[in-house]
Amino acid sequence: MSALIAGNIHKAFGDHEVLKGVSLSVERGEVVTLIGASGSGKSTFLRCLNLLEMPQQGELAIGTHRFAFGKGSRAPKDAQLAQLRENVGMVFQHFNLFPHMSVLANVTEGPVQVKGMSRAEADALGRDLLAKVGLADKADAFPSRLSGGQKQRVAIARALAMKPEVMLFDEPTSALDPELVGEVLSVIRSLAAEGMTMVLVTHEMAFAADVSTRVGFMNDGIMAEIGTPEETIRQPRSERLKAFLSRFHETH
Amino acid sequence: MYVWEFAALKPYWGLIGQGLLVTLFYTVITVVAGLVIGLIVGILRTTAPRWVSVPLRLYIEVFRCTPLLVQLVWMYYALPVLIGVDMSPAMACFIALSLYAGSFYAEIFRGGIEAVDVGQWEAGRAIGMRRGKIFRRIVLPQATQVMIPSFINQTIMQLKNTSLVSVVAVGDLLYQGSVITATSYKPLEVYTTIAVLYFVVLFPLTLVADRVELKMGAHR
Numbered sequence: 001m002s003a004l005i006a007g008n009i010h011k012a013f014g015d016h017e018v019l020k021g022v023s024l025s026v027e028r029g030e031v032v033t034l035i036g037a038s039g040s041g042k043s044t045f046l047r048c049l050n051l052l053e054m055p056q057q058g059e060l061a062i063g064t065h066r067f068a069f070g071k072g073s074r075a076p077k078d079a080q081l082a083q084l085r086e087n088v089g090m091v092f093q094h095f096n097l098f099p100h101m102s103v104l105a106n107v108t109e110g111p112v113q114v115k116g117m118s119r120a121e122a123d124a125l126g127r128d129l130l131a132k133v134g135l136a137d138k139a140d141a142f143p144s145r146l147s148g149g150q151k152q153r154v155a156i157a158r159a160l161a162m163k164p165e166v167m168l169f170d171e172p173t174s175a176l177d178p179e180l181v182g183e184v185l186s187v188i189r190s191l192a193a194e195g196m197t198m199v200l201v202t203h204e205m206a207f208a209a210d211v212s213t214r215v216g217f218m219n220d221g222i223m224a225e226i227g228t229p230e231e232t233i234r235q236p237r238s239e240r241l242k243a244f245l246s247r248f249h250e251t252h
Numbered sequence: 253m254y255v256w257e258f259a260a261l262k263p264y265w266g267l268i269g270q271g272l273l274v275t276l277f278y279t280v281i282t283v284v285a286g287l288v289i290g291l292i293v294g295i296l297r298t299t300a301p302r303w304v305s306v307p308l309r310l311y312i313e314v315f316r317c318t319p320l321l322v323q324l325v326w327m328y329y330a331l332p333v334l335i336g337v338d339m340s341p342a343m344a345c346f347i348a349l350s351l352y353a354g355s356f357y358a359e360i361f362r363g364g365i366e367a368v369d370v371g372q373w374e375a376g377r378a379i380g381m382r383r384g385k386i387f388r389r390i391v392l393p394q395a396t397q398v399m400i401p402s403f404i405n406q407t408i409m410q411l412k413n414t415s416l417v418s419v420v421a422v423g424d425l426l427y428q429g430s431v432i433t434a435t436s437y438k439p440l441e442v443y444t445t446i447a448v449l450y451f452v453v454l455f456p457l458t459l460v461a462d463r464v465e466l467k468m469g470a471h472r
């Protein structure tokens with residue numbers, strides 16, 4: 001059963017066409033990784049999946065939430081967007097933790113404010129999730145006291161607190177010092193093992209090969225190739241992907 | 253050598269006290285009104301469509317780029333003619349001081365709101381929060397932290413600016429000073445006392461501002 005279907009997504013910023021009709025369907029429990037050069041549209045496409053970017057054309061279906069974009073379709077209302085995003089967690093490159101709240105309050109903000117969960121219940125949930133990402137002892141700390149890797153693990157706990165059906169990761173380790181990448185990847189890996197449906201944008205090729213059920217290569221606003229990690233990373237078909245991978249291996 | 257005779261002010265302490273109360277009263281009500289105006293205008297300037305934000309910009313610039321004294325006098329002498337109603341000096345002062353404060357507070361609010369990273373809005377949206385809630389719970393608290401030092405500075409200015417109401421014969425501290433001078437012939441003692449009183453009220457406020465600024469830095 002599909003957890004997520006995005007069909008023929010188009011997005012332009014002014015005259016610049018970033019997505020030229022990208023489609024992707026993700027089965028429940030799948031981990032799909034998007035790779036590609038910067039400017040290929042992979043982050044924009046990911047942001048279209050929780051409608052932080054509004055596509056100009058195309059369709060999106062996640063769970064019971066269905067949206068159509070383009071001529072003849074109405075722009076989704078604020079409430080519909082909020083309902084969709086309750087079910088789609090997102091982790092950002094720059095964490096975007098709330099600096100004026102404690103770590104625990106960051107995690108419980110969504111459950112309490114959006115889902116109306118009681119404070120006690122949310123705190124218990126928050127502490128469980130912080131334990132899960134290995135930060136039980138940081139519950140009362142403020143984000144400014146944490147390392148980048150710890151911040152990103154809090155951000156993952158914050159997204160998980162909404163009990164989303166799908167998790168989106170937008171270059172979750174790109175802003176981290178190299179020695180902190182591993183702790184974040186291992187949290188993502190354990191989520192994958194639990195069967196969480198995920199779409200990731202990452203430059204960690206080895207990790208992508210290891211954790212993904214499928215890897216998609218985006219180039220110039222289209223999904224140029226998509227297949228198992230074996231197919232996409234080990235046996236690239238197009239010249240573009242071969243060039244991208246060899247460039248990548250030279251620099252990493 | 254001038255011989256100070258502060259004792260000569262003794263019969264006037266009541267008047268001075270009254271003047272101080274009027275000054276504080278005008279400060280408080282115009283700061284409150286100014287904050288309300290400033291918050292609304294500041295938010296609308298960042299979020300509203302152009303046909304709303306452009307006139308608001310005009311309001312802000314008019315009040316920032318004309319002297320408060322001119323605004324006061326205009327409100328008292330010109331506005332009543334223009335709209336055909338009688339305006340008491342107290343009312344004219346309240347309106348001018350509030351609008352003046354509002355224009356400055358609006359810019360402080362706008363600056364503070366815009367200083368909050370867009371990633372904060374996105375993080376709020378990503379967990380399903382609605383705009384109003386993100387603004388109240390995520391953006392405004394952070395904006396306030398940035399804004400508080402500027403707020404305190406502007407409020408100190410506002411207290412000092414209330415001295416201008418004496419021009420249209422509202423009985424504030426400075427006005428009472430000129431009244432007392434006229435009967436006591438002790439300008440040096442009177443105006444020194446008044447200056448000291450302004451200082452005694454405002455200096456602690458600047459200390460508070462410094463403390464707050466230090467504390468704000470703690471979580472950053």
